[in-house]
Structure formats: structure tokens, C-alpha cells
Amino acid sequence: MSQPVLPQRVKVVEVGPRDGLQNEKQQVPTPTKIALVDQLSAAGFQNVESASFVSPKWVPQMADGSEVMAGITRSPGTVYSVLTPNMKGFEAALAAKADEVVIFAAASEAFSQRNINCSIEESIARFEPVARAAKDAGLRLRGSISCCLGCPYQGDVPIESVVNVIQRLAALGCDEIDIADTIGVGTPGRTRDVMEAAARAFPIERLSGHFHDTYGQATANIYAALQSGISIFHSSVAGLGGCPYAKGATGNVATEDVLYLLHGLGITTGIDLDAVVRTGDFISKAIGRTNASRVGRALLAKMQDADDATCV
Numbered sequence: 211m212s213q214p215v216l217p218q219r220v221k222v223v224e225v226g227p228r229d230g231l232q233n234e235k236q237q238v239p240t241p242t243k244i245a246l247v248d249q250l251s252a253a254g255f256q257n258v259e260s261a262s263f264v265s266p267k268w269v270p271q272m273a274d275g276s277e278v279m280a281g282i283t284r285s286p287g288t289v290y291s292v293l294t295p296n297m298k299g300f301e302a303a304l305a306a307k308a309d310e311v312v313i314f315a316a317a318s319e320a321f322s323q324r325n326i327n328c329s330i331e332e333s334i335a336r337f338e339p340v341a342r343a344a345k346d347a348g349l350r351l352r353g354s355i356s357c358c359l360g361c362p363y364q365g366d367v368p369i370e371s372v373v374n375v376i377q378r379l380a381a382l383g384c385d386e387i388d389i390a391d392t393i394g395v396g397t398p399g400r401t402r403d404v405m406e407a408a409a410r411a412f413p414i415e416r417l418s419g420h421f422h423d424t425y426g427q428a429t430a431n432i433y434a435a436l437q438s439g440i441s442i443f444h445s446s447v448a449g450l451g452g453c454p455y456a457k458g459a460t461g462n463v464a465t466e467d468v469l470y471l472l473h474g475l476g477i478t479t480g481i482d483l484d485a486v487v488r489t490g491d492f493i494s495k496a497i498g499r500t501n502a503s504r505v506g507r508a509l510l511a512k513m514q515d516a517d518d519a520t521c522v
């Protein structure tokens with residue numbers, strides 16, 4: 211039996227500074243956020259999701275997006291993305307000189323209401339002017355779709371609902387579309403089915419997989435998505451995160467775990483895994499959280515042993 215051919219190169223989009231931190235109860239100091247973004251761009255990420263221009267009443271942790279964007283040191287090789295649910299968010303993103311804006315919809319009506327306070331249909335209408343303005347300003351436009359593999363309120367989500375939202379976002383001119391497993395319930399078989407249906411609706415090289423790791427399936431899901439031909443994945447350093455509107459959902463899949471998987475398969479990412487491991491240690495300590503990356507913890511222990519050996 212012939213084996214599926216895996217992509218030779220994968221783009222890993224680091225979403226820790228946004229998806230990873232948005233759910234932290236204690237306000238993370240702005241300089242810590244800036245240091246995090248800078249360490250990530252220095253590690254070689256082509257794309258860092260750095261801030262969110264949403265209502266501060268809804269997500270107080272992201273209220274300092276403009277300060278974060280003003281404080282970072284721009285790396286010429288990095289695209290800095292921000293979330294923009296409406297024109298107010300877009301204006302702030304434009305002023306902050308974001309490279310890419312992200313409009314975010316859901317494949318589930320119930321989640322759309324809880325997350326952005328409107329129906330899927332209303333959200334698309336709200337995104338239209340944002341999409342137009344992004345194109346006029348020459349910014350990249352990304353569309354994100356929550357709950358493609360399950361919804362915390364509705365349960366199962368039909369694949370047709372995912373495809374329907376893909377078509378709506380494609381019509382708005384999205385350069386890239388994210389298939390998100392918001393609550394980490396997906397399994398590899400379902401992931402393959404969803405990705406293959408998505409790829410019939412939108413060019414596969416511009417589709418990404420955004421997996422949360424609540425049920426520990428995320429790296430298996432990424433492997434299934436790779437076999438389906440997906441070559442863009444999102445992850446959070448140290449597995450930071452959770453979703454304020456998806457109770458019980460844990461963080462994104464850890465970047466360190468994804469890089470270990472990809473590099474082990476001989477896939478190029480252009481990212482320095484050791485540098486990401488150090489960044490994972492930095493941010494976990496800075497916010498007083500246990501590092502959720504198993505690869506991160508294992509490699510840190512090895513680095514520590516090597517440091518101890520050089521001290522004797």
C-alpha cells in the first residue's frame with residue numbers, strides 16, 4: 211500500500227501571545243508579552259499571532275494590544291497577526307501596524323453567540339467591511355473557524371456547517387483559513403474527514419490546522435492532517451492557553467511538541483526548537499504556570515543536565 215506523501219516544509223504559526231495568554235486571569239505585564247513575542251520571532255517563526263483587538267470588557271487580558279504592538283522589535287521575516295472582530299478592532303490593528311488581521315467565525319451557532327455575541331450570518335456581515343478595508347490597506351487577511359471538530363454547547367458539528375463557513379470566508383477574500391478544534395475533542399479520523407472536505411472548498415496550501423489539546427489528541431490530529439496534505443499548523447509555546455468561551459478547554463497544542471514531531475519526520479520548519487524550549491521556560495515562570503509541553507520539559511531537563519556537567 212502506498213504511504214501518503216507528507217509535506218516537506220510546514221509553516222508553524224505561533225499563537226501563544228494571543229490564544230495562549232488571553233485566558234490568563236492575572237493580568238500579564240505588557241513588557242512580558244513584548245519579550246515573549248520578540249523571543250518567538252528571534253526563534254524563527256514566520257508568523258506570530260501577537261495581540262487581539264477585541265472588546266476589553268469581553269477579554270480584559272488583551273486590552274493592551276496597541277502597547278504590545280508598539281513595543282515589539284519587528285523582525286523582517288515575521289508576519290505579526292492580530293484578531294479583529296469588527297471595524298473598531300480593524301482600525302486599532304491598522305494603527306498598530308499589524309501585518310495580518312484575523313476575522314473569526316464559528317461553525318456552530320451556539321459558539322458564535324457566546325464568543326462574539328451574534329449569529330454566524332451576522333458575523334459574516336460584520337466581517338465584510340473588515341475584509342474590504344484589509345484588502346484596501348494591503349494587509350493579509352486570515353479567517354478562523356471555531357468548533358470545526360465539536361462545540362462545547364452544541365456537541366457534534368456537521369462537516370457541511372464547516373464547509374459553509376469556509377465558503378463564506380473564501381468569498382470575503384481570505385488568504386488563509388484556519389480549521390480550529392477549539393475544545394480539543396477531535397480525533398484523527400474525524401480530522402482527516404474535515405480536512406479533506408475543507409480542501410474541496412478552499413486551496414489546501416492555504417488551509418491551516420488549529421488544534422487545542424484537551425483530550426491529548428492534538429499531535430495525532432496534526433499527523434492525520436499532514437497525511438491529508440495540510441502544511442500550516444498553529445501552536446502555543448509551552449501549551450499555553452484555553453478559551454474564555456469554551457469552559458474546560460485547555461491550551462493549544464504545545465509548539466515544542468509540534469516541532470519535535472515535524473522535525474522527527476524530516477519536515478523543515480525554519481524554527482530553532484531549543485530557542486522555543488527556552489522561551490517556554492521563560493513564559494511559564496513569568497506567569498507562574500506549569501510548562502504544559504512534554505517535549506519542553508524533557509529538553510529542559512536535558513539542557514539542565516548539560517549545564518550541570520559543564521560546571522564540574
Ligand code: HMG
Pocket residue numbers: 229232262263264265266267268269293295296297298299300314325326327354355356357390391392393420422453454455
Ligand atoms: P458586543 O458587546 O456585541 O459589541 O460585542 P458592541 O459593538 O455592542 O460593543 C460593546 C462594547 O465593546 C462597546 O463599548 C464597544 O465600543 C466595545 P461601550 O460602548 O460599552 O463602552 N468594542 C470594542 N472595544 C475594543 N475593540 C473592539 C471593540 N468592539 C466593540 N474591537 C464583540 C461584540 C465581538 C466586540 C465581543 O463579543 C468581543 O470582543 N468578543 C471577543 C471574544 C474573543 O476575543 N474570544 C476569543 C478569541 S477567538 C478564539 O480564541 C478562537 C480561536 O483561537 C480559534 C479556536 O480555537 O476556535 C481564534
Ligand code: MG
Pocket residue numbers: 229390392420422453462
Ligand atoms: Mg484557539
